[in-house]
Amino acid sequence: MVVATERDGMTWYECESCGLMFDDQDDARQHESNCDDEDPSYIQ
Incomplete structure (x- = not known):
């Protein structure tokens, strides 16, 4: 599920999985829809 969050004046x-x-x-x-429920393998 995708959750909307307010940060730094942006949405x-x-x-929720990773x-x-x-x-x-x-x-x-x-x-x-493609998430494997693990931490992302790259830096955000």
């Missing part, structure tokens, strides 16, 4: 969308954050809700939902 961010966080993947914690990766996106500034675009569509990107977050696309990631979520």
Whole structure:
């Protein structure tokens, strides 16, 4: 599930499975459908 979060005056969308954050809700939902529930393998 994607959760909207306010930070630094912007809305961010966080993947609840791995914690990766996106500034675009569509990107977050696309990631979520492919997420393997592990920590991201790259730096955010």
